[in-house]
Amino acid sequence: MIEMIKVSKWFAAFQALKEVDLAVGRGEKVVVCGPSGSGKSTLIRLVNRLEAHQEGRVIVDGVELTDDPRTIDTVRREVGMVFQSFNLFPHLTVLENLTLAPVWVKHVPRKEAEETARELLARVRIPEQADKYPSQLSGGQQQRVAIARALCMRPKLMLFDEPTSALDPEMIKEVLDVMVELAREGMTMMVVTHEMGFAKTVADRVVFMDGGRVVEAAPPAEFFGAPKTDRARLFLSQVLGH
């Protein structure tokens, strides 16, 4: 589904990613973790070209991402993304947030798009909020709307960039529950998160990054049970320690 080959990325003189190799198979759930500044957000943003890589290759569902806008467009139609800060459109209602892309990008008839949207709102357990504006919802509800919005495009792959980091603790669970459910249904997922509990239950593989490199990649049992590197051990003790 995703294939990254020796990918490097610079922000001006700062190298954010250093020859990263990573492959995510269809249906696989990969959790990416690591200290802040390790390049994990940059890595996930490469997948739908919110950031452009400078060296190496990124291939998503058989399409190699290049400067050609057509490749970018093709990939973005297949890939859903959920952000740390929700990024809902504040001037539109929840329902409008959900139907916008299907109607304007995929030219789904409005009525059909609304039906799909309401189904998905039910799935993320907020069917009654359809006509509210994002600012009227709690953080947890907003993030679930954001998940539903991404799902409205019927993506083959979902990217989550620290989906629970901006949430109050009591709201984290309601978002994670939705994500777990999504994983059980077989969605291919790439998740940047510090929620190690989520990684343990859901992930097929945990990728640990530090300093722009993938330091370790292993199934959760192995990664949490016997981390190979000192760096990962230190990180885990900090994350799980409290």
Place this chain on the structure above:
Amino acid sequence: MRWLRDNFFGGWASGVFTVVLILLLWKTLPPFIDWAFLDAIWKPDPKACRAAEGACWGFIAEKHRFILFGTYPYELHWRPAIATVLLIGLWVFSAFRRFWRWWLASVWLLGLTAIGVLMWGGVFGMRYVENERWGGMILTLLLTTFGLAFAFPLSILLALGRRSDMPVIRALCIGYIELIRGVPLISLLFMASVMLPLFLPSGVSIDKLLRAQIAMILFAAAYLAEVVRGGLQAIPRGQYDAAHALALPYWRRTCLIILPQALRISVPPLVNTFIAFFKDTSLVLIIGLFDLLSTIKVSIQDRAWTGFGVEAYLFASLVYFAFCTAMSRYSRSFEHR
């Protein structure tokens, strides 16, 4: 009493200020009321006006037709009068949110056509009046309406172009905005009225009103573009990320996500610029068009009535003030949504 003390004598600075203000009003307000009302002459009689101490409102009464309609043929004043009411009506009508539908555009088209027919005439047995003779209130309103109607969309394109990834477009937009902003409106109007005809091939002529209108549109667009750009810059990056991630192409992203938010943020400075533009239309005076302020200026040059400039300008101020206050009040109700 308590309210009085809290609000007007809350501290020594506030107390001193209140006393000074009361003294100032005491000195200025009664004489003004004497001048403006008690001693004022309301009859259009220049002799009585000169003899009296107070204001000469008779002057306004005498000249109001010329002030409002300029050099438009006297016996046909009913035409610009209806046109003025129609245009103001269109604005008021459009102010109601419940009328913000697609058909509002047709209402405007219909209204403007009616105004055009009334002003030009030449059909339905109405006498043709060339637009060199249009003047007064309707000219001010038309210059503002058409000026904003064209300048605003143009400014949005300029603001978007200024933030474009394409270097040529960006450079063109920056060049345009900086060039126009660096030049006073007066010189643009002079250029439009004096220099532009020199560049046009012989035989082709654009009338004075249209040239002035184009100059004003170009001018307003540059200023509005910077206001819109301010709004665009206030949109958080996450909004762009989300729109990109949903594969929304450029124009959909811009029209559905970015502009609705950016323009809402820009309402106060936009209205500020609109108001400034409304008042700037008075500069067409210098190229010989008779807008509201120009007609007043001409009125006070009448031999029989020299010396009543204060009354005339006070009247003009009141008219401008009424329009500008209406605009700003409306924009405030808009911000609170």
